[in-house]
Amino acid sequence: MVCDMAIAANNVFRALADPTRRAIFERLTRDGEQTVHALTARAGVSQPMVSKHLSALKRARLVRPRRKGRETHYQARPEALAPLVDWIGDYGVFWENKLDLLGDVLERMDK
Amino acid sequence: MMTTESATRTIVVEREFPHPPEKLWRALTDSSVLAQWLLKNDFTPVAGHAFRFRRDPMPGWDGVIDCKVVAVDPYKMLSYTWVAFGLESVVTFRLTPIEGGTHLRVEQSGFRADQEAAFKGSYYGWRGYLGGLERVVAELK
Secondary structure (H helix, E strand, O other): OOHHHHHHHHHHHHHHHHHHHHHHHHHHHHHHHHHHHHHHHHOOOOHHHHHHHHHHHHHOOOOEEEEEEEEEEEEOOOHHHHHHHHHHHHHHHHHHHHHHHHHHHHHHHOO | OOEEEEEEOOOEEEEEEOOOHHHHHHHOOOOOHHHOOOOOOOOOOOOOOEEEEOOOOOOOOOOEEEEEEEEOOOOOOEEEEEOOOOOEEEEEEEEEEEEEEEEEEEEEEEOOHHHHHHHHHHHHHHHHHHHHHHHHHHHHH
């Protein structure tokens, strides 16, 4: 499970490292479901590029496609950001535990 | 005490120790003492020095944390980068003398500027479920 979380976090970080992909994800989060056409109109890059970015976001499970008539609509899946939340939580616990150990080590250093 | 500041994605852990800053500084900067409470390492308190911490390997990760010393201000402040799972963060220790001991503040900023922007941009979209998720995760442990 730890391993799955690490891989999932990696995919999410990688997908969001690109500014265009991040902008697409943010728009879907903010404005709701949209078609590739609508996204292309404001993305500042070509439609094939937008489609490519959407594929990367889909692999990271950050967006969900939905076929409607002749067009595919994309929806943000903000719950896919969960691995980031886990990362924050894990490190909080990590440092609490380490500072407990530090306290013990400091006691021993007295002697 | 631990707080996770949602807006900046920074972990802050604070603790008071009944020991002088000089002693705490040794525990933070002497590689062998550091290994006793944090992780195995080849740390040297010299700005620019690259070093590694090692955690137990797990599938998909060799357990290596790549670091580089950012700043060293003896008995007051120590800061280094902390890169694991491809995520770059910065860990900063701040020591403040208090009566009868030292206040230690550990801060880990988990996002580069671009990752942080991504996080802030989508934050409001999922903050509603965050509280519930954190409770679930806490119960899993």
